[in-house]
Structures are given as structure tokens and as C-alpha cells.
Amino acid sequence: TSAPDPSSPTHELVVVANRLPVDSHTLPDGATEWVTSPGGLVTAMESVMRTVDSGAWVGWAGAPGEPPAPFEADGMSLYPVRLDQQDVERYYEGFSNATLWPLYHDVIVDPEFHRTWWDAYLGANRRFAEAAAPVTAPGGTVWVHDYQLQLVPLMIREKRTDVRIGFFNHIPFPSVELFSQLPKRNSILRGLLGADLLGFQRESDSLNFVAAVRKLLGYHVEGMTISVPGLGAAPVREVEVRTFPISIDSAAVSALAEDPQIRERAVQLRHDLGDPEKVVLGVDRLDYTKGIRHRLKAWGELLDDGLIDPHDTVMIQVATPSRERVDAYKQLRDEVELTVGRINGEHAPLGRPAVSYQHHSFDRRDMTALYMAADVVLVTALRDGMNLVAKEYVASRPDLRGVLVLSEFAGAADELRAAVLVNPHDIDELKSAILRALAMPAEEQEEAMRSLRHQVMENDVQNWAHDFLERLEQTGRLEGSSAPV
Ligand code: GDG
Numbered sequence: 014t015s016a017p018d019p020s021s022p023t024h025e026l027v028v029v030a031n032r033l034p035v036d037s038h039t040l041p042d043g044a045t046e047w048v049t050s051p052g053g054l055v056t057a058m059e060s061v062m063r064t065v066d067s068g069a070w071v072g073w074a075g076a077p078g079e080p081p082a083p084f085e086a087d088g089m090s091l092y093p094v095r096l097d098q099q100d101v102e103r104y105y106e107g108f109s110n111a112t113l114w115p116l117y118h119d120v121i122v123d124p125e126f127h128r129t130w131w132d133a134y135l136g137a138n139r140r141f142a143e144a145a146a147p148v149t150a151p152g153g154t155v156w157v158h159d160y161q162l163q164l165v166p167l168m169i170r171e172k173r174t175d176v177r178i179g180f181f182n183h184i185p186f187p188s189v190e191l192f193s194q195l196p197k198r199n200s201i202l203r204g205l206l207g208a209d210l211l212g213f214q215r216e217s218d219s220l221n222f223v224a225a226v227r228k229l230l231g232y233h234v235e236g237m238t239i240s241v242p243g244l245g246a247a248p249v250r251e252v253e254v255r256t257f258p259i260s261i262d263s264a265a266v267s268a269l270a271e272d273p274q275i276r277e278r279a280v281q282l283r284h285d286l287g288d289p290e291k292v293v294l295g296v297d298r299l300d301y302t303k304g305i306r307h308r309l310k311a312w313g314e315l316l317d318d319g320l321i322d323p324h325d326t327v328m329i330q331v332a333t334p335s336r337e338r339v340d341a342y343k344q345l346r347d348e349v350e351l352t353v354g355r356i357n358g359e360h361a362p363l364g365r366p367a368v369s370y371q372h373h374s375f376d377r378r379d380m381t382a383l384y385m386a387a388d389v390v391l392v393t394a395l396r397d398g399m400n401l402v403a404k405e406y407v408a409s410r411p412d413l414r415g416v417l418v419l420s421e422f423a424g425a426a427d428e429l430r431a432a433v434l435v436n437p438h439d440i441d442e443l444k445s446a447i448l449r450a451l452a453m454p455a456e457e458q459e460e461a462m463r464s465l466r467h468q469v470m471e472n473d474v475q476n477w478a479h480d481f482l483e484r485l486e487q488t489g490r491l492e493g494s495s496a497p498v
Contacts, residue, residue, distance in 0.1 A: 016147065016173070023150040024069035024090060026482075028058055029141055029165055030158040031105070033072035033091050047086055054158065056262040057478040062089055071145045077101050094144050096137060103133030106339050109161040115341070116195055117160060117184050118302045118396040122341045126196050135164060138204070142168030149176050154485060157208070159183045164200065167207025179485040180205055181212040181257065184398040185424070189225045202226055206241050209250075209488040212257040212481055214398045214424040219256045253488055257481050258428055259399050263473040266408035269381040278378070279385035287365045290325040291451055294387035296380070296402045297394075298335040299372065301345050304393035304420060304437045305332060309352045309368070311443040316360045316367060320448060323360045323367040329383065331371045346372075384409035389416045389450040392423055393437035399424035403432070407469045413459040416450040428472070431464035 017023045034055040035047040049055060062068035069090040074080055077100070080093035096104065107130035116124040142165045149155055149169075157165045157180045166178050192198060202225060205211055213219045219237060226232050226239055233240040237254045269275055283292060293312075297303035312328055315321040332349060336342045353370040360367040375383065384390065390406040400423040407417060407429070419425060419432035426434055435446040453461075 017149070017151065018147060022067070022090070023148055023153065024067045025065045025150050025153045026062065027069045027071060027145050027149045027153065027155045028158065029071045029145045029155060029162060030054065031073055031161040033070055033074050033093060034058070035086055035091065036075060047084070049087055056265070057474040059087065060475040061478045061482055069148055071141060071148070092144050092148060094140050100133055100137050103130045104137035105161065106336065108134040110336050110339050111341070113160045114184070116191060117187050119187060120191060121301050121395050124194070131197055138162055138164035139168055141165050142172070145169055146172040149173060151175055154179070154482065156181070156482070164204035167204045170207035177485055177488065178208040179210045179212065179481060180208040181481060182218065183214070183259065185215070185396055186213055186218040186221045188221050189228050192221070192225050193229065199229055202230055206239065206252050209252060210485045211252060211254045213254070214256070214258055215427050216256045219254050223254055255484060257477055258424060258472070260469065260472050260474045260477050261401050261404045261408060262475070263408045263470045266381065266405055267411055267470065269378065270385055270409045270411055275378055275382050276385065278382035282382055282386045286327045286369065289327045291388045292386055293326065293328045293389045293391060293447070293451070294383060295329070295391045296331045296383070297333070299332040299342065299346055299349065300335055301341060302394055302396050304395045305330065305349055306352065307395070307437045307440065307443065308391050308393045309349065309356065311440050311447060312368065313352065313356045314440065315444055315447060316356065324362055326451070327366065327369060329369045329371065331375065331383065333374045334372060380405070381409050387415060389418060389447070391447070392417065392419045392425070393435065393443065394420045394423045395437060397423040403429055404469050407462070407465040410462055410466070413462040413466070414455070415462060416453050416458055417465065418446050418450050428468050429465055431461040
């Protein structure tokens with residue numbers, strides 16, 4: 014049964030996400046300890062978990078096979094979900110990252126469809142739902158995250174009519190024309206509609222979702238409220254769709270930028286690069302959605318054209334390893350590394366790079382030092398739910414210096430209007446935007462950065478989480494169903 018067991022603890026707020034917010038570390042004596050992974054979602058949840066008596070997180074602990082027993086970390090109860098090697102290959106690398114991810118990012122690469130992947134997606138989603146349903150307190154709240162778990166809202170709803178269910182999609186939701194390609198598309202829509210509140214990054218994502226429901230399921234829609242017919246004699250349920258642009262822990266990032274050690278590190282970084290006049294930075298997971306190839310093409314042409322002098326301008330590209338077992342990512346890595354090699358071979362002065370390419374990750378402090386050392390940050394995503402790098406750069410510049418070049422195709426472009434906005438598909442436009450950013454006078458940088466900082470500092474990830482949960486509390490509960498079934 015999935016109803017709460019009176020003898021075991023239940024939680025007022027249960028977060029369900031693919032990954033638990035912890036990583037395991039092996040100690041010298043062979044024992045393992047869990048270290049909180051410092052993502053934005055974790056920070057946001059820490060702030061809302063403090064407002065409830067009891068919070069929990071359901072997710073995968075990161076290693077295939079037998080999961081660890083439930084445990085406590087940072088005042089939360091963590092419930093690990095089992096994923097076997099085959100689930101990792103079919104549910105995670107397969108359906109999530111080789112079917113949904115490319116399809117939801119405007120088919121930048123071709124999505125692959127395999128029925129065995131779908132079966133694994135269904136099975137894995139069921140395990141997350143089965144873990145979450147019994148640990149949620151009567152009348153409690155469940156918050157499900159992201160594209161890997163789109164079937165979970167309905168699966169929990171079927172077990173628990175008494176709980177409030179919210180879902181937030183961190184990536185874009187595609188136009189109905191593209192979404193229609195997805196085999197099992199209606200099951201995905203119905204799965205999502207098990208929630209009371211569905212949150213998306215941009216207004217266009219919310220509108221795309223509502224349009225898909227209207228066209229493919231034919232449900233009645235009024236404004237952003239969808240009427241979902243009940244099964245059998247069950248009454249109609251109203252599901253609300255709303256836009257909640259995610260953000261970062263702005264104050265924490267800004268505080269790091271005031272740390273004297275980190276400021277010193279930023280100066281040192283520029284020195285290590287040979288004290289160039291200008292430093293241009295890109296920070297991305299190595300993902301084809303991020304437009305790294307377009308950025309390098311523009312950069313290479315600017316060097317070829319002689320419009321950038323590699324003796325006084327250096328580009329740093331941090332490309333954090335990601336999804337390395339998925340074919341499209343292996344291919345992207347090869348292409349990016351070939352291009353960087355060519356650019357450096359042709360243009361790098363002796364003893365220093367034209368493009369400093371970093372295929373590894375940095376700690377938070379080094380990331381902030383990089384942002385502080387950068388005169389220009391290039392965010393050239395071809396499609397991106399939000400893009401937190403754009404917001405982190407802005408939060409890292411209390412000195413009001415630096416220029417953000419930002420793709421229109423990143424969700425952040427809806428809010429960060431004072432950035433230099435570009436269409437990264439237009440290489441000529443991208444080249445002009447880079448030159449404009451490099452030449453921007455200090456007063457103009459300050460004016461733009463002031464406006465950007467106003468936006469980012471006022472709207473942080475804590476507000477985002479509070480807004481979502483507050484809205485979820487206001488959504489209608491199913492009449493007459495206060496007890497778990
Ligand atoms: C998804 C959506 C949406 C990167 N390299 C290092 C490092 N990072 C950090 C960045 C940033 C985060 O990873 C990446 O966030 P993004 O938003 O840029 O992109 P995705 O990973 O694709 O995230 C996206 C997000 O979900 C949230 O909803 O904005 O659109 O695709 O925080 O700084 N951090 C450290 N070392 C690195 O080397 N410490």
C-alpha cells in the first residue's frame with residue numbers, strides 16, 4: 014500500500030528529483046560519507062525546508078544497484094530510489110537524455126525513440142512515485158522536478174488524492190508541432206496533469222504546454238487553467254499552469270565576489286594568462302544546446318579576420334564533462350576539441366593560448382574568480398530553459414563591470430533585457446555582438462550591469478521556491494477527499 018504507515022514518519026513537504034542532493038565520498042578508512050552537492054535547487058530547498066516541520070527528498074543516490082537505506086542530511090530525510098545499470102542506460106541516458114532532452118530543445122540533434130527506453134522510463138517513474146507516496150503526510154505537499162519524472166505526478170495522484178502535487182520543468186517545453194513527434198506524447202501530458210500546479214521557466218513554455226493539451230487531449234482550457242476530466246465518477250480537476258523563472262542564491266554569489274581571497278584569485282588568473290587586456294569567458298556543461306560550436310566559430314573567424322588580436326585578448330571556455338556515455342555528447346566533445354586545437358594552432362602566441370579550454374569542473378570559489386576576471390561572458394545557447402551562468406555572472410559583479418552577451422534562446426533573456434542580446438545562429442551578428450561587448454565603454458557597462466543586478470538580486474532562488482509553493486498552497490484541493498486512499 015502507498016498510504017502512510019502510521020508507525021513510520023511522514024513529511025509535510027516531499028521533493029522528488031532524479032538525483033538526491035548528495036554525493037558519496039569514500040573516506041581513507043573505506044567508509045562512505047555523504048556530502049551535500051551545492052546546486053541551486055538544494056539551496057532553494059534548504060530555505061523552504063526551514064519553514065516546514067519536516068521535509069524529505071526522494072531521488073537516486075548516483076550509483077546503480079542496491080540503494081543505501083534512507084538517511085538524514087542537513088535537516089532533511091533522504092529516500093534513495095533504486096536504479097539498476099539498465100535503468101541508467103534506458104531511463105536516464107536513453108529516454109531522458111537521448112529522446113526528451115533533444116526533443117525539448119528544438120531537435121538540435123535528432124531524438125532517438127526506442128520502445129525499451131519508454132518501458133524503462135515508465136518503470137523508473139513508478140519507483141520514484143512509490144517511494145514518495147507513502148512518506149508524504151496526510152494533506153502534505155509533493156514537489157516533483159524535471160523532465161525525467163513527468164509521469165510521477167499522475168502516479169502519485171492515483172495513490173494519494175489528499176496531497177497537493179506541484180511539478181516544475183527546468184528545461185523548455187517545445188512547440189506542439191515538435192512535441193507531437195514524441196511517441197507516448199499523450200501519456201506524458203496525462204502524467205504531468207496529475208499535478209495541481211505545473212511550473213515552467215518562460216511564458217512561451219507555459220503557452221506551448223497549454224497548446225499541446227488543448228490540441229492533443231482536447232481538454233477545456235480557460236486562461237492558464239486546464240479542466241482535467243476525472244476517471245469514472247471522479248469530478249473534474251482544475252490544473253493551473255504558471256511561469257516561475259528560476260534563479261540563483263544571488264546574495265551568496267555576490268558575497269563570494271566581495272571575498273578578498275577570491276578577488277586576489279581573479280587577479281592571479283589574469284596574470285597566469287599573461288595579463289591580457291581583455292578576457293572573454295564561456296561556462297557550460299559540454300552540451301550541444303549551449304551553442305559552444307557557434308561561439309567558437311565566431312571567435313575563430315574574428316581571429317582570422319584580424320579583428321581580435323590574440324596577444325591582448327584571451328578566451329576561456331570551461332566545458333564541464335557531461336553525459337559522456339551518450340553518443341551526441343561524445344561527438345560534440347570531439348568537434349569542440351578539434352576546433353579549439355585548430356584555433357590555438359593557427360592563432361595562439363608562443364606560451365599562451367588563444368582559447369584556454371578547460372574540460373573539467375571548478376569549485377564555486379574558482380568559478381566566481383573566473384566571472385570576476387572576465388570582461389565579457391558569452392552565453393550563446395541555442396535553446397536553454399533558463400541558464401544560470403548568465404545570472405551568476407551578474408551576481409558576481411558588484412563592481413558593475415563586465416558585459417553579458419546573451420542568447421535570445423535562453424530563458425534568462427526574458428528577464429535580463431539589459432544584456433547584449435543575440436541570435437547565436439547568425440554568426441555575423443554574434444561576431445558584431447562580441448566586438449561591441451569588447452569595446453563597450455565603462456559607463457555603458459555600469460549602466461547595463463546596474464539594471465541586470467537589480468533584476469538578479471531582487472529575484473533569487475529562495476523567492477522562486479517560495480512563490481511556487483505559495484501558489485501550490487492556493488490551488489484547489491479535490492473536494493471531499495481529505496483522507497488518503
Ligand atoms: C538546467 C537547464 C536551467 C558549470 N560548470 C561548473 C559549474 N557549473 C554550474 C554553473 C551553473 C550550473 O552548473 C549550470 O546551470 P545552467 O542553468 O547554466 O544549465 P543546466 O545544467 O543545463 O541546467 C537550465 C537549470 O537547469 C536550472 O533550472 O537554468 O536551463 O538546462 O550553476 O555555475 N559549477 C562548478 N564548477 C564547474 O566547473 N562549481
